[in-house]
Amino acid sequence: MTSPRRFDVQEERAWCPGCGNYVLLACLKEALHRLDKQPHEVLICSGIGQAAKLPHYIKVNCFNGLHGRSLPAACAAKIVNPALAVIVSTGDGDSYGEGGNHFLHAIRRNVDIAHFVHNNGVYGLTKGQASPTMDLGRSTPGQAGGVRSDPLNPLALAISQDAGFVARGFTGEREHLIELMKAAIDYRGYALVDILQPCPVYNKVNTLQWYKERVRPLGGEHDPADRLAAFAQSLEGDDGGIPIGVIYRKDKPTFADRLSHLAAGAALVDKALDPRAARVFMDPFF
Amino acid sequence: MSDYNVLVGGAAGQGVETLAALIEKAFHRHGLWVFGVRDYMSRIRGGHNFAQVRVADRPLHGPRRRLDAIVALNEETVRLHRDRLAENGKILSDAGLAVTDPALLSLPLERTARELGDPRVAGSLALGVVGASFGLDRAIVEGILAERFAGETLAVNVKALHGAWEWVTRHFPLPLGPRPERDRILVTGTEALGLGVLAAGCTFSAWYPMTPATPLMTFLSDRQGEAGIVVEQAEDEIAAINMALGAAYAGARALCATSGGGFSLMVEGLSLAGMTETPLVIALMQRPGPATGFPTRTEQGDLAFALTAGHGEFPRLVTALRTPADAFRQAARAFNLAEKYQLPAILLGDQFLADYVQSLPPLDFGSLSIDRQLLDPVAVGPDGEYLRYGLTGSGVSPRLLPGKVPGQVVMLCSDEHTPRGNITEAADVRTAMVNKRMGKQAMLSREVEEPEFLGEDGPVLFVAWGSTYGPLREAVEALNGEGHRVGALVFGDLWPLPTGRLQEKAPGKLLVNVEQNHSGQLARLLRQETRIACDRSLLKYDGRPFTADDIIVWSREEVL
Ligand SMILES: Cc1ncc(C[n+]2csc(CCOP(=O)(O)OP(=O)(O)O)c2C)c(N)n1
Numbered sequence: 001m002t003s004p005r006r007f008d009v010q011e012e013r014a015w016c017p018g019c020g021n022y023v024l025l026a027c028l029k030e031a032l033h034r035l036d037k038q039p040h041e042v043l044i045c046s047g048i049g050q051a052a053k054l055p056h057y058i059k060v061n062c063f064n065g066l067h068g069r070s071l072p073a074a075c076a077a078k079i080v081n082p083a084l085a086v087i088v089s090t091g092d093g094d095s096y097g098e099g100g101n102h103f104l105h106a107i108r109r110n111v112d113i114a115h116f117v118h119n120n121g122v123y124g125l126t127k128g129q130a131s132p133t134m135d136l137g138r139s140t141p142g143q144a145g146g147v148r149s150d151p152l153n154p155l156a157l158a159i160s161q162d163a164g165f166v167a168r169g170f171t172g173e174r175e176h177l178i179e180l181m182k183a184a185i186d187y188r189g190y191a192l193v194d195i196l197q198p199c200p201v202y203n204k205v206n207t208l209q210w211y212k213e214r215v216r217p218l219g220g221e222h223d224p225a226d227r228l229a230a231f232a233q234s235l236e237g238d239d240g241g242i243p244i245g246v247i248y249r250k251d252k253p254t255f256a257d258r259l260s261h262l263a264a265g266a267a268l269v270d271k272a273l274d275p276r277a278a279r280v281f282m283d284p285f286f
Numbered sequence: 287m288s289d290y291n292v293l294v295g296g297a298a299g300q301g302v303e304t305l306a307a308l309i310e311k312a313f314h315r316h317g318l319w320v321f322g323v324r325d326y327m328s329r330i331r332g333g334h335n336f337a338q339v340r341v342a343d344r345p346l347h348g349p350r351r352r353l354d355a356i357v358a359l360n361e362e363t364v365r366l367h368r369d370r371l372a373e374n375g376k377i378l379s380d381a382g383l384a385v386t387d388p389a390l391l392s393l394p395l396e397r398t399a400r401e402l403g404d405p406r407v408a409g410s411l412a413l414g415v416v417g418a419s420f421g422l423d424r425a426i427v428e429g430i431l432a433e434r435f436a437g438e439t440l441a442v443n444v445k446a447l448h449g450a451w452e453w454v455t456r457h458f459p460l461p462l463g464p465r466p467e468r469d470r471i472l473v474t475g476t477e478a479l480g481l482g483v484l485a486a487g488c489t490f491s492a493w494y495p496m497t498p499a500t501p502l503m504t505f506l507s508d509r510q511g512e513a514g515i516v517v518e519q520a521e522d523e524i525a526a527i528n529m530a531l532g533a534a535y536a537g538a539r540a541l542c543a544t545s546g547g548g549f550s551l552m553v554e555g556l557s558l559a560g561m562t563e564t565p566l567v568i569a570l571m572q573r574p575g576p577a578t579g580f581p582t583r584t585e586q587g588d589l590a591f592a593l594t595a596g597h598g599e600f601p602r603l604v605t606a607l608r609t610p611a612d613a614f615r616q617a618a619r620a621f622n623l624a625e626k627y628q629l630p631a632i633l634l635g636d637q638f639l640a641d642y643v644q645s646l647p648p649l650d651f652g653s654l655s656i657d658r659q660l661l662d663p664v665a666v667g668p669d670g671e672y673l674r675y676g677l678t679g680s681g682v683s684p685r686l687l688p689g690k691v692p693g694q695v696v697m698l699c700s701d702e703h704t705p706r707g708n709i710t711e712a713a714d715v716r717t718a719m720v721n722k723r724m725g726k727q728a729m730l731s732r733e734v735e736e737p738e739f740l741g742e743d744g745p746v747l748f749v750a751w752g753s754t755y756g757p758l759r760e761a762v763e764a765l766n767g768e769g770h771r772v773g774a775l776v777f778g779d780l781w782p783l784p785t786g787r788l789q790e791k792a793p794g795k796l797l798v799n800v801e802q803n804h805s806g807q808l809a810r811l812l813r814q815e816t817r818i819a820c821d822r823s824l825l826k827y828d829g830r831p832f833t834a835d836d837i838i839v840w841s842r843e844e845v846l
Binding site: 065078079259274 | 562648
């Protein structure tokens with residue numbers, strides 16, 4: 001098929017008008033299309049939240065699990081069946097709040113998955129409380145006196161831990177986002193794309209327009225292989241413009257590369273199972 | 287009938303475990319039946335650790351209180367265990383220790399070790415003393431050293447063994463001869479369970495270290511290359527169970543192992559397994575709680591928790607492991623049932639079962655089968671739409687693995703979902719889905735196994751579950767031998783609860799629940815499901831396993 005329509009499904013979308021999720025979904029379909037993927041070859045894992053509903057609106061395999069817990073499930077699914085292109089597409093609260101510990105360890109484990117974080121600064125589904133990326137001092141339905149904690153910088157964190165692919169996208173820059181998604185899916189190892197998206201209902205400050213005035217696509221002058229330069233870019237805020245694009249990139253051995261017996265044999269999903277084959281393990285106990 | 291009980295004790299770091307394991311293997315290789323228990327403190331150095339090695343010319347099922355010999359690596363060992371030494375028992379200890387006792391056999395272990403140039407051979411000297419005292423065959427014991435050591439280390443250890451052998455005269459007559467046939471194994475509950483997990487074709491397991499589940503995962507981890515499986519240490523138990531579910535969804539047979547604290551963290555994931563109908567096996571190896579409790583000791587305190595853990599209603603299998611051989615078989619069965627009914631299966635073990643070592647006939651791998659009940663991708667084909675949660679007449683939605691059929695996708699959804707697996711809020715779909723999930727519980731209840739009956743039908747019937755099987759079996763046999771007509775029902779499957787044999791056996795008897803917890807959780811379950819109430823309870827919650835003696839003494843005083 002030559003159009004991304006093979007990924008379409010008839011499901012009523014539970015998203016608000018103007019939500020960045022619509023763009024993100026369309027870009028993801030287009031990226032999969034350009035990568036020549038078929039629906040059965042792709043698995044999207046998500047947690048719980050408005051963003052996490054995405055795999056219901058695209059025809060691919062779906063693991064819509066628990067709030068915050070999609071990364072471990074995604075990593076294991078990829079380990080078991082490496083033929084699947086595994087993507088986590090879920091919220092910033094899900095990824096950096098409830099699932100923060102899994103985020104750190106997904107970087108270390110370096111399973112070959114792509115992680116797309118829908119970063120809207122809020123917990124949309126639970127009606128607008130601050131997510132870990134929201135700025136200090138902003139009032140929300142959960143933080144009446146203003147947010148009291150400093151925002152999390154996911155990109156700086158990922159680069160500090162030497163994640164192999166660290167990028168930022170923006171739903172207001174579609175073509176740019178599609179190419180970022182493609183590169184992340186193609187990358188061998190854990191690839192993080194933090195995607196800035198407006199939430200027209202609960203985030204009245206970081207609007208589409210607000211971002212448009214600030215984002216700054218990284219050009220040829222930035223070398224993503226230069227870790228210190230990447231780290232410097234990841235610290236840039238709205239004053240110097242918000243850089244978007246591949247900020248850091250490095251080739252590293254993946255989880256599977258580090259396990260020789262995984263590389264050698266059949267995928268775990270295709271392994272022939274026979275109780276008698278395990279009998280040898282009893283030999284030392286006689 | 288010969289039945290000897292040897293205690294090896296010392297501080298952590300003194301080599302109690304190594305010495306006990308060598309002694310166990312030495313007896314085992316002579317064709318004797320061994321039963322060994324460990325009593326460790328939760329520390330790496332110091333404290334008091336001991337192992338008890340029981341050996342007889344018939345199969346053994348539990349530890350015993352009375353000691354025939356104490357191998358003391360420090361003074362504290364003698365102080366703590368002297369009162370259990372039999373009248374003609376012996377204390378074997380180093381001449382350098384400040385022990386004065388008529389039963390003492392004082393040995394120049396440390397001096398000899400120093401003379402041999404390696405203080406670490408003190409263990410082999412002690413092994414030699416024990417071996418010679420019991421009249422073991424020296425060649426067999428040497429062979430066991432050769433399995434553990436090599437090169438110069440082996441040579442000096444063998445030299446130590448010879449030295450000790452010559453030093454000792456025979457103190458304990460045991461009708462022994464070398465027994466070359468190797469037709470028995472010596473395994474811990476953990477090892478038997480691990481062998482069952484490997485035989486069941488478990489290809490993925492995830493865990494976070496927690497005693498007493500850790501040895502199972504180390505067992506699997508050590509063999510992952512050879513078995514071609516993945517054993518992943520997760521960042522926490524929440525990650526572990528979600529990994530296992532991701533792996534199961536993708537097509538692996540998946541396992542988690544943990545103890546109470548870790549299981550508490552897994553509970554939301556357990557509920558996810560229930561909602562998404564994802565097969566999963568969890569080995570819940572209990573230790574005394576609440577909170578951190580007694581990390582290295584035993585209890586049966588988590589039955590009620592395992593039965594109800596997880597929000598919402600969903601079906602599950604809960605099976606207690608009674609013996610190492612039972613653990614082997616139940617592991618394989620749990621993987622089959624988890625896939626057949628697409629639900630979580632909890633194997634309830636405990637520290638006692640995990641760590642005790644027992645001589646057994648070899649485990650029968652040929653008796654196990656693997657039954658995955660997956661949809662054949664060829665039969666599905668690209669036409670029509672595959673429905674992961676389809677409402678078919680069978681009561682179980684046919685399960686397809688993702689990525690296997692072009693044109694078909696597999697949806698897993700933690701929200702209430704449509705037959706395809708999309709989020710729904712429809713009342714009629716909700717009702718149908720709940721009925722489908724809970725209907726599997728009813729199907730499963732038709733194939734649960736009745737408790738094993740031990741002993742004789744008489745005025746007293748014990749009820750128990752899991753690892754108390756061994757001590758209770760020995761107690762019942764001993765009481766039967768004394769002419770008391772007592773019997774026992776020991777449950778393996780606990781949920782769904784099999785009720786037939788209890789209903790048949792209980793009427794007219796004094797019912798006594800024997801459990802390692804404070805509240806009598808089995809008794810509560812039996813009353814809830816059958817209205818049959820226990821009349822008396824024998825409960826123990828000091829972290830130490832029952833011995834048959836405990837049960838016999840209590841029974842004589844209270845119910846016989
Ligand atoms: C364990 C658990 N805690 C809390 C919730 C409630 N909850 C659902 S979604 C959500 C936050 C969603 O925010 P985010 O991940 O940023 O996604 P968004 O809705 O903004 O797209 C919360 C707190 C839950 N479902 N599970």
